[in-house]
Structure formats: C-alpha cells, structure tokens
C-alpha cells in the first residue's frame with residue numbers, strides 16, 4: 001500500500017468519528033456502513049446506512065436509501081465526501097472487495113476496526129484499484 005505524504009490529511013469531526021464507532025459497535029458482529037458529508041472535504045456528519053448483506057465480512061448499501069440520503073445531504077448544504085464501514089474482527093485495511101467496489105475516487109473511505117479492544121479508524125483514497133492511506137485529523 002502506498003503512503004504518500006503529499007496527500008493532504010482528512011479532517012473528521014469528533015461527532016462523526018464517535019458516531020461511526022458507536023454504529024460499528026452496535027452492528028457487530030455484522031459490518032456497519034454509512035456515508036459522510038460536510039462542507040468541502042471536511043467530514044462533519046455520519047449518515048448510518050443499512051448493510052443489506054447483513055454479513056460479517058462484507059457490506060452493501062440499498063440504492064434507494066443511498067439516493068434518499070444523497071438528497072438529505074444536499075438539503076443540509078453539505079457535499080457527500082466519504083463512506084465508512086466496519087471490520088468487526090479484522091484490521092482497518094481495505095479488503096480486495098473493498099477496493100474492487102470502491103467507485104468514488106473523490107471520497108474518503110473510512111474503515112472502523114473492532115479487532116482490538118480500542119476501536120481503530122483508518123482512511124483511504126481508492127482510485128481505480130490504487131489505495132492511498134490518508135492521515136486523519138480529528139477536530
């Protein structure tokens with residue numbers, strides 16, 4: 001995996017960070033998933049989504065629910081700028097599937113890992129199979 005220090009960091013609001021972790025804990029042992037929005041590329045709000053696969057190793061969002069959430073995001077004056085999901089028992093590293101199904105090169109991909117007692121969150125840009133880890137700055 002590349003770690004390019006020229007990539008700007010991702011700014012994540014504390015509330016959204018906490019919400020992603022809580023959602024992941026509640027959904028465990030299944031994977032949780034959701035969207036993130038904010039002004040510019042700042043990730044300010046977490047939008048919980050249903051994992052229609054109810055799986056411990058994968059996630060998929062309902063397309064209608066996604067459309068509705070994209071509309072709600074627009075109404076708040078935010079941009080859609082991130083996607084999160086959890087790894088209930090694995091490290092916060094994108095799986096082959098995560099990379100294959102990442103279709104938003106501009107979005108931050110957050111993975112919440114519950115593998116260790118203290119949840120760990122990592123962030124990536126995934127562009128056409130290329131994965132770049134991004135530093136998270138919590139505000």
Ligand SMILES: [Zn+2]
Pocket residue numbers: 085086087093094095098111
């Ligand atoms: Zn994953």
